[in-house]
Every structure is written in C-alpha cells, then in structure tokens.
Amino acid sequence: MPVVLVANPKGGVGKSTLSTNVAGYFASLGHGVMLGDADRQQSSRLWLGLRPPEARPIRTWDISHDLIARPPRDVSHVVLDTPAGLHGWRFKDVMRLADKVLVPLQPSIFDIYATRAFLDEVAELKRASQLDIGIVGMRVDPRTIAADKLREFVSGLGLPVLAHLRDTQNYIHLAARGLTLFDVAPSRVEKDLQQWQPICEWLNA
Numbered sequence: 001m002p003v004v005l006v007a008n009p010k011g012g013v014g015k016s017t018l019s020t021n022v023a024g025y026f027a028s029l030g031h032g033v034m035l036g037d038a039d040r041q042q043s044s045r046l047w048l049g050l051r052p053p054e055a056r057p058i059r060t061w062d063i064s065h066d067l068i069a070r071p072p073r074d075v076s077h078v079v080l081d082t083p084a085g086l087h088g089w090r091f092k093d094v095m096r097l098a099d100k101v102l103v104p105l106q107p108s109i110f111d112i113y114a115t116r117a118f119l120d121e122v123a124e125l126k127r128a129s130q131l132d133i134g135i136v137g138m139r140v141d142p143r144t145i146a147a148d149k150l151r152e153f154v155s156g157l158g159l160p161v162l163a164h165l166r167d168t169q170n171y172i173h174l175a176a177r178g179l180t181l182f183d184v185a186p187s188r189v190e191k192d193l194q195q196w197q198p199i200c201e202w203l204n205a
Contacts, residue, residue: 024180
C-alpha cells in the first residue's frame with residue numbers, strides 16, 4: 001500500500017492543494033483512497049466534508065495530534081497532508097510511514113530556505129535512501145525572476161522536479177466544492193492536467 005506524504009515546513013506553499021489532488025487522482029483510477037490530515041488546521045479534512053456524494057469516494061483517516069497511527073489495512077492508497085513546522089518526533093513518525101514524499105515549493109526566498117533545511121533533515125534519516133522524493137513548483141510564473149531563482153535552487157538538489165504548476169483559479173474553485181482536477185471533464189482543465197502528467201507518472205512508478 002503506497003503512502004504518499006506531502007510535506008514542507010513552510011506554511012502556505014500549497015500542501016493541501018497538492019494532497020487533495022493526489023487523492024483525487026488515485027480515486028479516479030478506482031483505488032481505495034484514504035486522505036489523512038496531520039495539520040491542526042485540518043484543511044484536507046474540511047475539503048473532504050465538502051466533497052459531494054456522487055464524487056469518487058475518498059475516506060478520512062483520523063489522526064490524533066499526539067499520535068500518528070498506521071493506516072487501516074482495507075485501503076490501497078494513502079495520502080497524508082502534513083502541517084507547517086513539522087519537526088522532532090512527529091516528523092520522524094510520519095516519515096516512517098512514507099513511501100513517497102512530495103515537496104511543494106513556491107518561488108520565494110523564504111520558501112526556498114525553509115525547504116533546504118527540511119530536505120537536509122530528511123537526508124539525515126536512517127531510511128532516507130528508501131524514500132522517493134519529488135519537488136513540485138507551486139504557483140510558478142516561468143517569466144519571473146523568482147522562477148529563475150527557484151530553478152537555480154532545485155538544480156543543485158539532486159532531486160527530480162516533477163512539475164511546475166501554474167497559478168490558476170481552477171484549484172480554488174474546485175476545492176470549494178470538494179473536487180479536484182480529476183473529478184471534472186478533462187476539457188475544462190486541460191492545461192492543468194498536462195502539467196500534472198509527470199506527477200501522475202511518478203506516483204505510479
């Protein structure tokens with residue numbers, strides 16, 4: 001059972017957007033999906049509460065603030081959304097569960113430095129070599145200086161940059177209805193689905 005962890009200690013980088021759409025992608029393939037939310041803000045759990053009954057089912061994984069339990073055995077795919085400031089025992093606890101780690105990163109100097117420290121912490125884990133880690137640029141306008149800085153930063157990481165997702169209202173409008181890119185007609189979100197293609201391939205690898 002693959003467990004995909006979406007993590008970055010910096011707040012507001014798009015973790016919940018990435019988590020919900022990964023869960024939506026797995027659900028679109030017919031998998032039994034569970035979306036866990038270790039963030040005190042419970043954004044992903046709120047999103048699940050908005051999800052219409054006719055949409056493909058995504059189950060809630062109840063996680064206490066003091067303990068990360070192992071996912072139930074009756075699901076095939078798990079996505080775990082994590083809080084800002086993830087560190088210490090809680091960081092190690094969620095990392096023990098993960099098979100793949102998706103790191104959303106926005107093109108700002110503050111996000112870049114926070115992410116650098118986080119990736120260094122990940123590299124120090126005993127099982128770091130077993131983790132499959134991918135970077136996703138969030139709300140990236142490739143024409144900006146900030147985007148150039150982001151490319152410069154990730155080029156030295158030795159990790160794959162899976163995609164650069166554009167800043168679009170599609171994510172906002174869909175999230176407000178408990179939906180993802182994978183729940184609507186592809187023609188409505190064609191450009192975004194094209195950007196997601198390498199992420200989907202990485203998730204299936």
